Amino acid sequence: MFTGIVQAVARVASITDRPGLRSFTLQFPPGFCAGLEVGASVACDGVCLTVTALGPEDRADFDVMQQSLSLTTLAGLTQGSLLNVERAARDGAEIGGHPLSGHIDFMATVVAIRRPENNVCVRIQVPAPWMRYIFAKGYIAINGASLTVAEAERSRDGSGCFEVWLIPETLRMTTFGAKAEGALLNIEIERQTQVFVDTVRAAIDERLGPLLPALEKLLAAQGQSLDELAKPPAGLG
Known part of the structure; x- marks a missing residue:
C-alpha cells in the first residue's frame, strides 16, 4: 500500500527490452534506497x-510486464525520463494523502493548464466510463500523487473532465511542473468511491429492471445521469 505522498523524483538511467518484458534501472536521490531490499515495492x-x-549509488532495477506497459505511461519512458516515486507505506505510518494500491485504472490526458500566481490548475480529460467515479472534493491519484478534485464535468457518453490545483510544494516535489497539454497521466481512482458507486448502480439496476432505460432517458433530458444519483455522501472519497 502507498499513501499518495510523493517522496522523490527518480530518473530512468537505462532501459532493457526483452520479449514481453521491459526492465528499468532507476536512479534515486541520495538516501532513498536506504533499507530498500530486493522484493520491496516502489510506486513509480x-x-x-x-x-x-x-x-550502487542509489540505483534499483524493476521489471515491467507487457500488460502494465499497455495500461500505463511506462511504455513511453526513455532514458532520462523523470518519475514520481514513493516507497511502500510502513505499518503505523501517517496517511497524508489516501490509501493507494499502485494499480492503475486508466490513462488520462492533460487538455489545459492555467498558471495563476503561485498555483497551477490542470484540466484532465477522462475516457468513458471512468468519470462516474470522479467527484468534486473527492480524492484521486495522478501519477502516484494523492490530489483533491476541484471541479468535475460529465458527458452523456460516460467520459468527462476534471480539474486539480497544484500548490508550489506539490510542484517542487513532483514532475507535474514539466507536464504540458497532451501529456498522458496514470490515474488510480479512490476505491471507496468506486465500491459505493458500483453498489448503488447495482441496487438501482436490480430494483428498477425494465424501467431503468426510461429513468436514464428522463435524467438525460434534465442534464443528469445515474452517476449523480450514485454520488457518494460528503466525507466519502
Missing part, C-alpha cells in the same frame, strides 16, 4: 513495481 508514477536488483 503510481505503478507498483517490485525491486529486482539493487545497484
Whole structure:
C-alpha cells in the first residue's frame, strides 16, 4: 500500500527490452534506497513495481510486464525520463494523502493548464466510463500523487473532465511542473468511491429492471445521469 505522498523524483538511467518484458534501472536521490531490499515495492508514477536488483549509488532495477506497459505511461519512458516515486507505506505510518494500491485504472490526458500566481490548475480529460467515479472534493491519484478534485464535468457518453490545483510544494516535489497539454497521466481512482458507486448502480439496476432505460432517458433530458444519483455522501472519497 502507498499513501499518495510523493517522496522523490527518480530518473530512468537505462532501459532493457526483452520479449514481453521491459526492465528499468532507476536512479534515486541520495538516501532513498536506504533499507530498500530486493522484493520491496516502489510506486513509480503510481505503478507498483517490485525491486529486482539493487545497484550502487542509489540505483534499483524493476521489471515491467507487457500488460502494465499497455495500461500505463511506462511504455513511453526513455532514458532520462523523470518519475514520481514513493516507497511502500510502513505499518503505523501517517496517511497524508489516501490509501493507494499502485494499480492503475486508466490513462488520462492533460487538455489545459492555467498558471495563476503561485498555483497551477490542470484540466484532465477522462475516457468513458471512468468519470462516474470522479467527484468534486473527492480524492484521486495522478501519477502516484494523492490530489483533491476541484471541479468535475460529465458527458452523456460516460467520459468527462476534471480539474486539480497544484500548490508550489506539490510542484517542487513532483514532475507535474514539466507536464504540458497532451501529456498522458496514470490515474488510480479512490476505491471507496468506486465500491459505493458500483453498489448503488447495482441496487438501482436490480430494483428498477425494465424501467431503468426510461429513468436514464428522463435524467438525460434534465442534464443528469445515474452517476449523480450514485454520488457518494460528503466525507466519502
